Amino acid sequence: MTSPLVLSLDAMGGDHAPQAVVDGAALFFKxxxxxxxxxxxxxxxxxxxxxxxxKGLSAxxxxxxxxxxxxxxxKPSEAVxxxxxxxxxxxxxxxxxxxxxVAVSAGNTGALMAISKVILRMKKGVHRPAIAASWPGPKxxxxxxxxxxxxxxxxxQLVEFAIMGEAFHRALHSVERPTVGLLNVGQEELKxxxxxxxxxxxxxxxxxxxxxxxxVEGNDISLGTTDVVVTDGFTGNVxxxxxxxxxxxxxxxxxxxxxxxxxxxxxxxLLQLGALDQLRAKMDPNSVNGxxxxxxxxxxxxxxxxxxxxGFATALRIALEMADSAFLNQIExxxxxxxxxxxxxxxxxxxALQQETA
Amino acid sequence: MTSPLVLSLDAMGGDHAPQAVVDGAALFFKxxxxxxxxxxxxxxxxxxxxxxxxKGLSAxxxxxxxxxxxxxxxKPSEAVxxxxxxxxxxxxxxxxxxxxxVAVSAGNTGALMAISKVILRMKKGVHRPAIAASWPGPKxxxxxxxxxxxxxxxxxQLVEFAIMGEAFHRALHSVERPTVGLLNVGQEELKxxxxxxxxxxxxxxxxxxxxxxxxVEGNDISLGTTDVVVTDGFTGNVxxxxxxxxxxxxxxxxxxxxxxxxxxxxxxxLLQLGALDQLRAKMDPNSVNGxxxxxxxxxxxxxxxxxxxxGFATALRIALEMADSAFLNQIExxxxxxxxxxxxxxxxxxxALQQETA
Numbered sequence: 001m002t003s004p005l006v007l008s009l010d011a012m013g014g015d016h017a018p019q020a021v022v023d024g025a026a027l028f029f030k031x032x033x034x035x036x037x038x039x040x041x042x043x044x045x046x047x048x049x050x051x052x053x054x055k056g057l058s059a060x061x062x063x064x065x066x067x068x069x070x071x072x073x074x075k076p077s078e079a080v081x082x083x084x085x086x087x088x089x090x091x092x093x094x095x096x097x098x099x100x101x102v103a104v105s106a107g108n109t110g111a112l113m114a115i116s117k118v119i120l121r122m123k124k125g126v127h128r129p130a131i132a133a134s135w136p137g138p139k140x141x142x143x144x145x146x147x148x149x150x151x152x153x154x155x156x157q158l159v160e161f162a163i164m165g166e167a168f169h170r171a172l173h174s175v176e177r178p179t180v181g182l183l184n185v186g187q188e189e190l191k192x193x194x195x196x197x198x199x200x201x202x203x204x205x206x207x208x209x210x211x212x213x214x215x216v217e218g219n220d221i222s223l224g225t226t227d228v229v230v231t232d233g234f235t236g237n238v239x240x241x242x243x244x245x246x247x248x249x250x251x252x253x254x255x256x257x258x259x260x261x262x263x264x265x266x267x268x269x270l271l272q273l274g275a276l277d278q279l280r281a282k283m284d285p286n287s288v289n290g291x292x293x294x295x296x297x298x299x300x301x302x303x304x305x306x307x308x309x310x311g312f313a314t315a316l317r318i319a320l321e322m323a324d325s326a327f328l329n330q331i332e333x334x335x336x337x338x339x340x341x342x343x344x345x346x347x348x349x350x351x352a353l354q355q356e357t358a
Numbered sequence: 359m360t361s362p363l364v365l366s367l368d369a370m371g372g373d374h375a376p377q378a379v380v381d382g383a384a385l386f387f388k389x390x391x392x393x394x395x396x397x398x399x400x401x402x403x404x405x406x407x408x409x410x411x412x413k414g415l416s417a418x419x420x421x422x423x424x425x426x427x428x429x430x431x432x433k434p435s436e437a438v439x440x441x442x443x444x445x446x447x448x449x450x451x452x453x454x455x456x457x458x459x460v461a462v463s464a465g466n467t468g469a470l471m472a473i474s475k476v477i478l479r480m481k482k483g484v485h486r487p488a489i490a491a492s493w494p495g496p497k498x499x500x501x502x503x504x505x506x507x508x509x510x511x512x513x514x515q516l517v518e519f520a521i522m523g524e525a526f527h528r529a530l531h532s533v534e535r536p537t538v539g540l541l542n543v544g545q546e547e548l549k550x551x552x553x554x555x556x557x558x559x560x561x562x563x564x565x566x567x568x569x570x571x572x573x574v575e576g577n578d579i580s581l582g583t584t585d586v587v588v589t590d591g592f593t594g595n596v597x598x599x600x601x602x603x604x605x606x607x608x609x610x611x612x613x614x615x616x617x618x619x620x621x622x623x624x625x626x627x628l629l630q631l632g633a634l635d636q637l638r639a640k641m642d643p644n645s646v647n648g649x650x651x652x653x654x655x656x657x658x659x660x661x662x663x664x665x666x667x668x669g670f671a672t673a674l675r676i677a678l679e680m681a682d683s684a685f686l687n688q689i690e691x692x693x694x695x696x697x698x699x700x701x702x703x704x705x706x707x708x709x710a711l712q713q714e715t716a
């Protein structure tokens with residue numbers, strides 16, 4: 001299985017599926033030279049006319065019919081039990097079977113994670129998968145993880161995220177040696193909770209091959225102070241949703257300012273010719289659409305449920321970058337170093353305990 | 359002690375003190391009709407010429423000399439032991455002694471919190487003070503707490519924050535019946551961690567006089583979905599710093615767009631005449647400067663350490679609003695309802711335990 005690269009799509013997942021999925025696929029192929037093929041899992045009766053509406057698309061896509069799909073509100077445990085043969089299940093199964101390189105879905109996040117875990121299983125040495133998100137900054141993108149899969153994380157878990165996030169960032173953004181920071185609060189009175197402090201210690205002492213830079217704060221995500229920002233899924237999810245909300249609020253203010261008076265409108269009209277479109281492109285949430293599941297034996301990309309065709313095309317571009325990388329193999333060395341460090345820790349702990357009780 | 363209202367200022371706290379403090383005081387008085395007086399705690403030799411530089415300011419301020427101040431990097435415990443008689447200590451002490459209504463400092467947050475706890479003590483029924491911040495939204499301001507004082511919070515603590523935050527929002531923003539939300543993550547697979555789930559239950563069952571609306575997510579802070587957003591100090595601090603960072607990033611993009619070409623410059627020049635200044639004002643971090651310490655027997659406002667005169671003036675405006683309100687008394691009823699609910703809980707728990715062991 002070398003070339004062409006094959007992406008496996010849950011064509012029925014997401015609020016605007018299957019239309020946004022097929023239109024997104026067409027957008028994705030625009031101006032693309034290299035060979036990529038898509039598998040579209042879903043209802044052929046709906047998919048065929050949508051594909052045929054785009055000239056040349058049917059030659060690049062293969063429709064894999066199923067009339068079952070996962071409900072957007074299904075619970076993860078339910079989804080695993082009842083969704084065998086659904087478009088989402090089949091999209092992920094095609095990764096396991098080796099037919100495709102990366103799966104993409106805009107469906108129910110919890111169901112997709114649960115199904116992916118059951119079908120692909122965790123990579124050796126990984127205890128829990130994480131979801132990584134890309135956030136734009138002044139110099140490029142910051143990778144933030146976990147953004148939702150794991151609400152509570154012990155210190156070693158955060159170190160695993162650091163290992164996976166670092167390799168992911170290298171793969172996706174072609175940075176040779178990504179810098180890694182651990183999200184914390186900076187007030188003098190508190191150096192963070194015990195978990196974060198212990199994770200910091202472990203990151204420093206485990207001898208990982210990683211450019212770990214210590215603690216960063218919330219504003220460092222947008223500043224791009226480090227390439228990778230590591231946190232638990234609760235904090236990461238809140239931080240990214242807060243950032244999205246703020247970006248939208250400020251964008252709304254900009255729009256308001258540009259249309260609030262005749263003079264402003266004239267100014268805005270002139271700006272349209274120039275740089276305002278670039279600004280729009282930067283602020284477009286579609287440009288960062290696509291959380292990647294890390295830590296499984298295979299790569300799954302989760303698009304926002306509410307995404308449109310442009311956003312889905314971005315998710316496909318991310319999937320393609322990932323399909324092409326060997327990042328799954330790059331984490332093995334650091335994972336084994338982490339395991340060794342933990343073993344040593346527990347031996348030292350046991351020795352101390354024996355001494356105490358002696 | 360009725361009128362005039364008296365604000366007690368740590369004139370030496372903050373990166374740009376005492377200049378920014380005195381200039382901020384002068385800005386604060388501009389166009390103000392009602393009677394307010396300021397106590398300026400700090401080095402008279404430095405303060406007097408700064409005050410005299412503003413016409414009429416010396417009549418509204420009283421300088422209380424001290425040549426001791428709290429270092430910006432001092433640890434809270436150190437600050438409590440060694441800073442008796444410092445400008446920060448004296449600013450807070452004036453609240454306890456009844457000389458002033460509210461204390462304001464741009465100094466070291468941890469030291470200010472520790473000193474405030476020692477001098478003012480916790481209000482009866484409150485277990486830990488919190489820091490509340492105001493964040494702008496499309497319809498007004500959202501109150502977020504805690505944003506840094508408490509990194510780990512049990513469920514009852516979050517309920518206390520809800521009680522204090524609700525009364526605070528009413529006092530500061532004149533909203534009759536503020537709505538309250540509990541910050542959580544929305545993914546299907548996770549209903550949040552145990553603490554957040556338990557706090558939600560307690561908020562529903564304790565019979566509080568409060569318009570509690572359940573869970574909200576990070577983007578709801580900027581949307582203004584609820585007036586008050588409750589969370590632990592770790593998540594709150596990360597969320598607000600992330601929002602600040604994002605606002606600054608987008609503002610940078612706007613600036614770039616407006617100056618990137620001759621045409622853009624022409625458009626921007628027209629916009630200057632119109633609505634761009636309003637936009638600037640909205641995006642100015644000074645407009646939301648001032649975290650308020652809640653839960654003490656007295657009100658302390660913390661300005662950003664790096665603030666300039668305009669930001670410090672905002673902190674003084676917040677202090678004045680708070681000085682004027684009876685919000686400290688408004689939380690007593692709900693606190694007693696919470697205490698009763700917890701007692702009942704622990705009795706039920708004990709009864710269950712007795713039954714089990716019988």
